[in-house]
Amino acid sequence: MSARVGLPSDYFENYLSAPCAGNKRKDNMDNIEYMIQGKKYSLTADLHTHTVFSHGTGTIEANVIAARNRGLAKIGITDHGPGHVAYGVRRWNFAKMRAEVERLSALYTDIEILLGIEANIVNASGYLDIAPLEFKKFDYVIAGYHYGAVGGNPVGNAVTALKNIAQNKSGVTTRRQMRSNTRNIVRALERNDIKILTHPGDKAPVDLLEIAVVCAKTETLVELNTHHMSLSAEDIRAMALAPVKFIISSDAHSPNRIGDFVSAVDLAYEAGLDMGRIVNLNVR
């Protein structure tokens, strides 16, 4: 549903860990290769980044240049879905963003540039703020829960957000709220072709194992997000019980964070995760 012509259907599972051939590494940059326990890790793709089209600070081109400097083989531009009242990308910019990605793809041939979107999970029926017919405007759709996204039921969404904010602040989660958050995400996963579930467990408490089981079924990658870092090693171990694959994203809102991956490798290592389950990690 979401993949453009030419993007293989197993692209996200099997094509991301290719080394960064054709892109000259700049060895003076931090984080390009990270060594832990005798193995060298590098990131091959950063598929969750923001630009000025939502509330990032860099242009699409600035993100692409940063990704090339980091030695990445692929970069994805995924601004916030239009349902977010404060910083959702405006629908009239979709075509402009696609044209810019095409222009830059012709200009920078040593990196693959993809256009995605970080859709908002907006209500209990599993709908996103990207309609099924709009999926084809993007190479892929990623999705997560955010405060401030309105959907079919703005009042209900606002009440849910306030409850989650209060629970995150107090550190006390009710079972009822956790069930409701989990159900919303599960329905969204089952209803839509979501390639990456962004920052699970951040902003809203959920049953992570239940969500990981569904992600495995829907072939959705579970994100290890170095911007939010809300998961613990224990959380990762719980999700890893499901036959799910993981992806590291910077969720960069400025070009200088593109490709930031080290903290996620540390966390995965602490959790004892088989690094081969992280689809965009190259190991030497």
Ligand SMILES: [Zn+2]
């Ligand atoms: Zn997000």
Ligand SMILES: [Zn+2]
């Ligand atoms: Zn994001």
